[in-house]
Amino acid sequence: MVRELTHYVGGKHVKGESGRFSDVFNPCTGEVQARLPLAGKAEIDTVISNAAQAQLAWGATNPQRRARILLKFVDLVNEHMDELAELLSSEHGKTFPDAKGDIQRGIEVVEFCAAAPHLLKGEFSDSVGTGIDVHSLRQPLGVVAGITPFNFPAMIPLWKAGPALAAGNAFILKPSERDPSVPLRLAELLTEAGLPDGVFNVLNGDKEAVDGLLEDPRVKAIGFVGSTPIAQSIYASAAAHGKRAQCFGGAKNHMIIMPDADLDMAADALIGSGYGSAGERCMAISVAVPVGKETADALVAKLQERIKDLKVGASMDPTADFGPVVAASAKERIENYIQAGVDEGASLLVDGRGQTVEGYENGFWCGPSLFDNVTTSMSIYKEEIFGPVLCVARAADYEEALSLPNDHEFGNGVAIFTRDGDAARDFASRVQVGMVGINVPIPVPIAYYTFGGWKASGFGDLNQHGADAFRFYTKTKTVTTRWPSGIRQGASFVMPEGS
Numbered sequence: 074m075v076r077e078l079t080h081y082v083g084g085k086h087v088k089g090e091s092g093r094f095s096d097v098f099n100p101c102t103g104e105v106q107a108r109l110p111l112a113g114k115a116e117i118d119t120v121i122s123n124a125a126q127a128q129l130a131w132g133a134t135n136p137q138r139r140a141r142i143l144l145k146f147v148d149l150v151n152e153h154m155d156e157l158a159e160l161l162s163s164e165h166g167k168t169f170p171d172a173k174g175d176i177q178r179g180i181e182v183v184e185f186c187a188a189a190p191h192l193l194k195g196e197f198s199d200s201v202g203t204g205i206d207v208h209s210l211r212q213p214l215g216v217v218a219g220i221t222p223f224n225f226p227a228m229i230p231l232w233k234a235g236p237a238l239a240a241g242n243a244f245i246l247k248p249s250e251r252d253p254s255v256p257l258r259l260a261e262l263l264t265e266a267g268l269p270d271g272v273f274n275v276l277n278g279d280k281e282a283v284d285g286l287l288e289d290p291r292v293k294a295i296g297f298v299g300s301t302p303i304a305q306s307i308y309a310s311a312a313a314h315g316k317r318a319q320c321f322g323g324a325k326n327h328m329i330i331m332p333d334a335d336l337d338m339a340a341d342a343l344i345g346s347g348y349g350s351a352g353e354r355c356m357a358i359s360v361a362v363p364v365g366k367e368t369a370d371a372l373v374a375k376l377q378e379r380i381k382d383l384k385v386g387a388s389m390d391p392t393a394d395f396g397p398v399v400a401a402s403a404k405e406r407i408e409n410y411i412q413a414g415v416d417e418g419a420s421l422l423v424d425g426r427g428q429t430v431e432g433y434e435n436g437f438w439c440g441p442s443l444f445d446n447v448t449t450s451m452s453i454y455k456e457e458i459f460g461p462v463l464c465v466a467r468a469a470d471y472e473e474a475l476s477l478p479n480d481h482e483f484g485n486g487v488a489i490f491t492r493d494g495d496a497a498r499d500f501a502s503r504v505q506v507g508m509v510g511i512n513v514p515i516p517v518p519i520a521y522y523t524f525g526g527w528k529a530s531g532f533g534d535l536n537q538h539g540a541d542a543f544r545f546y547t548k549t550k551t552v553t554t555r556w557p558s559g560i561r562q563g564a565s566f567v568m569p570e571g572s
């Protein structure tokens with residue numbers, strides 16, 4: 074019997090009513106482990122009404138009290154860390170320690186949001202004219218929604234919900250259909266932490282649920298993370314419906330390896346960032362750009378050596394370096410790209426197709442693949458593969474290496490490995506990418522900075538988490554005040570006389 078999952082509305086689990094479902098798989102076994110209700114019109118309306126009602130009191134609650142509930146939630150997540158990580162692995166396929174990292178990077182943003190009383194402070198100017206002062210307020214938007222991808226089912230929902238809730242909004246999460254159980258469990262923990270019913274809701278569904286949220290005027294903002302075509306269309310639709318939106322998309326992250334880099338350090342970094350989580354990270358490095366033939370030959374040899382030692386295995390196997398990919402369709406897409414790379418003339422040095430894992434014969438396995446001599450016209454270079462496939466695109470010199478990420482459609486993350494401070498400074502200044510690592514392969518900014526890609530990796534003008542998130546989830550009201558001279562001068566201390 075497969076479990077039937079629910080929505081989470083008004084502080085409790087609610088059965089699906091639309092009659093439409095999608096399957097939730099265990100990627101290690103390939104089996105269906107649950108079925109997920111996909112929301113229809115009536116359910117979308119109910120969740121928005123609930124959230125709108127609950128937001129009134131929540132928005133009026135003082136920010137320090139709101140922050141205390143979020144801190145209690147962080148404690149509960151920590152208490153339940155192992156249980157949450159196992160649940161996450163069972164639907165996503167990433168290894169247990171990697172699942173813990175997913176949750177940890179999420180609650181770090183919630184911890185940052187405990188500073189809401191400070192982050193929500195307005196500005197004040199005294200005496201802008203005679204007797205006139207000006208101050209500004211940051212007020213919640215009302216009901217806001219987050220639409221999130223499969224690859225970080227704890228972190229990304231928390232990046233969105235933490236600041237939105239701290240700022241006094243009610244939040245509707247539409248998580249990925251592939252791994253919705255951790256979001257549902259987080260909803261229970263928020264209730265247990267004391268969050269009033271209806272302030273955080275989980276609406277499970279597909280395009281119909283997303284369109285319903287986009288079209289309803291009671292939803293004031295949309296935060297999206299996922300693939301670029303969907304990000305772009307949701308951004309346009311949100312604007313057409315008068316909503317603010319921040320929509321983050323796909324990536325093709327390059328790592329430039331200069332001739333003076335520590336090549337062992339660079340090779341280790343490439344293995345971890347290229348193959349970790351089966352390459353299903355938006356900040357994964359998918360293109361290595363060694364500068365000069367000597368660097369390239371030495372680097373490729375080191376990568377080949379290290380790939381031999383990689384272990385693909387079940388999520389709960391403590392010796393596994395990475396697990397399966399999320400779905401049979403993902404495995405097929407990745408294998409099609411590998412074939413396209415071969416057909417287009419790249420050198421396939423390690424072929425991860427045909428990977429099996431004993432005892433898990435029906436899992437969605439992709440072994441590590443390595444391409445050399447990849448050029449900018451190939452589909453494996455231009456498009457996001459989102460799997461354990463690393464491409465080596467050789468560059469003759471630094472300028473050519475720099476031009477690769479600069480000319481690429483995507484601009485999420487990038488890294489340079491070098492011992493030369495001048496090259497590193499020049500790179501950080503000139504590269505057209507939102508997040509830059511210097512001898513750091515996956516430069517995901519910490520909670521109190523902001524996260525966001527450039528070009529086709531992000532649509533909207535504000536980033537996720539950090540101070541930007543509080544700007545996104547609040548509207549500014551500016552108040553100009555004049556008090557006419559009053560009682561101070563006009564007060565009479567003499568008994569009025571009758572006229």
Ligand code: NAD
Nearest residue numbers: 220221222223248249280283299300303321322323324355
């Ligand atoms: P996806 O675009 O398939 O799905 C993301 C969300 O959009 C899901 O909730 C899904 O239900 C919904 N959705 C899918 N199709 C839709 C449609 N036609 N209309 C409305 N909603 C729709 O992405 P995914 O496969 O879950 O995630 C992987 C992608 O996310 C990769 O491209 C990855 O680079 C990207 N990603 C980006 C970032 C970032 O910060 N830039 C972070 C993580 C993942």
